[in-house]
Amino acid sequence: MKKILIVEDSSTVTKILRHLVNQQPDIEAYFAGSLAESEEVYQAHKDEIFVAIVDLNLPDAPNGESVDHFLAKKIPVIVLTANYKEETRSALLDKGIVDYVIKESRYSYNYVFKLVRRLDKNQHIKVLIAEDSRPTRAFIRLLLQKHLYQVLEANNGLEALDVLKDNPDVKLLITDYHMPEMDGFALVKAIRQNVDKSDLIIIGLSGEGESSLSAKFIKNGANDFLQKPFFHEEFHCRIMHNIESLELIEQIQDAANRDYLTNLHNRRYFFSKGGAQYQLAVKNGSPIAVAIFDVDKFKKINDTYGHKIGDDVLRFLAEEIQHNLLHFLVARMGGEQFCAIFPNLKNEQAVTLMDRLRSVISNTSIPIDHEDQDLDITISVGVTNYVHDSLEQQINYASELLFRAKDAGRNIVIGDDDD
Numbered sequence: 001m002k003k004i005l006i007v008e009d010s011s012t013v014t015k016i017l018r019h020l021v022n023q024q025p026d027i028e029a030y031f032a033g034s035l036a037e038s039e040e041v042y043q044a045h046k047d048e049i050f051v052a053i054v055d056l057n058l059p060d061a062p063n064g065e066s067v068d069h070f071l072a073k074k075i076p077v078i079v080l081t082a083n084y085k086e087e088t089r090s091a092l093l094d095k096g097i098v099d100y101v102i103k104e105s106r107y108s109y110n111y112v113f114k115l116v117r118r119l120d121k122n123q124h125i126k127v128l129i130a131e132d133s134r135p136t137r138a139f140i141r142l143l144l145q146k147h148l149y150q151v152l153e154a155n156n157g158l159e160a161l162d163v164l165k166d167n168p169d170v171k172l173l174i175t176d177y178h179m180p181e182m183d184g185f186a187l188v189k190a191i192r193q194n195v196d197k198s199d200l201i202i203i204g205l206s207g208e209g210e211s212s213l214s215a216k217f218i219k220n221g222a223n224d225f226l227q228k229p230f231f232h233e234e235f236h237c238r239i240m241h242n243i244e245s246l247e248l249i250e251q252i253q254d255a256a257n258r259d260y261l262t263n264l265h266n267r268r269y270f271f272s273k274g275g276a277q278y279q280l281a282v283k284n285g286s287p288i289a290v291a292i293f294d295v296d297k298f299k300k301i302n303d304t305y306g307h308k309i310g311d312d313v314l315r316f317l318a319e320e321i322q323h324n325l326l327h328f329l330v331a332r333m334g335g336e337q338f339c340a341i342f343p344n345l346k347n348e349q350a351v352t353l354m355d356r357l358r359s360v361i362s363n364t365s366i367p368i369d370h371e372d373q374d375l376d377i378t379i380s381v382g383v384t385n386y387v388h389d390s391l392e393q394q395i396n397y398a399s400e401l402l403f404r405a406k407d408a409g410r411n412i413v414i415g416d417d418d419d
């Protein structure tokens with residue numbers, strides 16, 4: 001839960017904000033009506049508060065003193081004010097506030113919550129700056145840190161490649177053109193040989209009077225460019241716009257890889273990701289186990305309680321699976337059948353893991369909406385470590401063991417050594 005501090009003296013605005021915060025499932029707020037009160041609240045909750053939203057005119061701080069107060073504590077500050085003055089706005093942005101929002105409508109308050117969420121996400125986003133000029137690097141670092149990004153630096157293209165190798169999770173690279181050892185174009189070209197635009201955003205920097213560089217950056221594979229000198233807001237808008245596009249692509253990719261009912265991974269993703277895990281295990285001669293399992297007599301559940309309850313049972317099962325097999329790839333293969341892959345586990349280890357899941361499920365009753373009773377289900381499982389030519393073949397063999405589990409009376413795990 002993200003906790004924010006809202007410093008606001010108007011009771012009407014506070015009332016609106018309280019109402020709106022209550023509608024945000026992931027945001028909680030502490031309120032204060034004056035600078036003195038905000039300091040008290042801050043001292044009491046300083047480990048939880050990560051953003052301050054402040055009014056410029058408070059009874060004991062009539063000239064925006066609250067901004068300096070919280071900036072000095074190195075907390076991101078969003079100014080929420082009724083007055084729009086261009087000079088005040090620029091001066092505050094220069095001081096390092098995150099944004100200056102005018103209290104105009106519900107839209108502006110919602111924009112503040114969107115910013116809070118953005119700042120929260122930014123804490124997990126790594127940005128690399130490749131730039132040989134120390135002052136420019138320091139300036140960009142400062143701008144990024146105000147928005148809570150994790151910042152890495154490189155002095156030239158070669159260094160940037162090294163940093164990327166050590167940090168494959170970097171999401172954004174901001175690169176200058178003129179750098180010793182390896183310039184910005186060569187860097188972009190080298191990266192784009194194996195990293196897509198949808199996996200790493202690259203923003204090229206071009207100097208004044210070098211507008212042709214901007215187009216060349218894009219042609220070489222950059223996502224966007226910025227012309228120096230840039231203003232804070234322009235910088236942040238470009239970065240935010242690119243990161244949001246990347247997140248959207250990630251969301252779409254993730255949705256395409258998941259099953260709509262249970263939100264587990266789907267069959268296609270299982271064969272793609274699991275197939276790679278399988279090939280690696282075969283190449284290294286390391287063990288790899290595969291388990292296939294399904295709900296016993298599931299047709300009867302549908303026939304007795306209806307398809308909707310059947311769906312609820314599958315969702316319940318998916319949660320238990322996720323919880324119990326947290327670190328492994330699991331997918332809903334179709335209907336009431338699921339598959340899991342366990343790199344580096346020997347058969348008895350995978351059997352033990354699956355037996356724990358089987359036991360949890362057979363010992364948990366599922367409450368049914370609008371019915372007085374709970375529902376009990378069991379699963380049967382086949383687990384094999386016999387390595388075949390392909391993942392598909394190993395799954396087929398696990399399915400044979402699953403049939404044996406059904407024949408043996410269900411609610412049982414059959415591994416390679418069980419005859």
Ligand SMILES: Nc1nc2c(ncn2[C@@H]2O[C@H](COP(=O)(O)OP(=O)(O)OP(=O)(O)O)[C@@H](O)[C@H]2O)c(=O)[nH]1
Nearest residue numbers: 295296297298299300302307308310311335336406
């Ligand atoms: N509610 C619901 N049912 C589904 C879904 N997909 C498949 N089913 C049902 O799952 C049932 C599977 O039945 P069977 O293959 O006969 O297997 P079973 O009844 O579980 O019997 P055993 O596996 O032999 O223990 C069928 O009735 C399908 O209609 C789904 O998405 N939701």
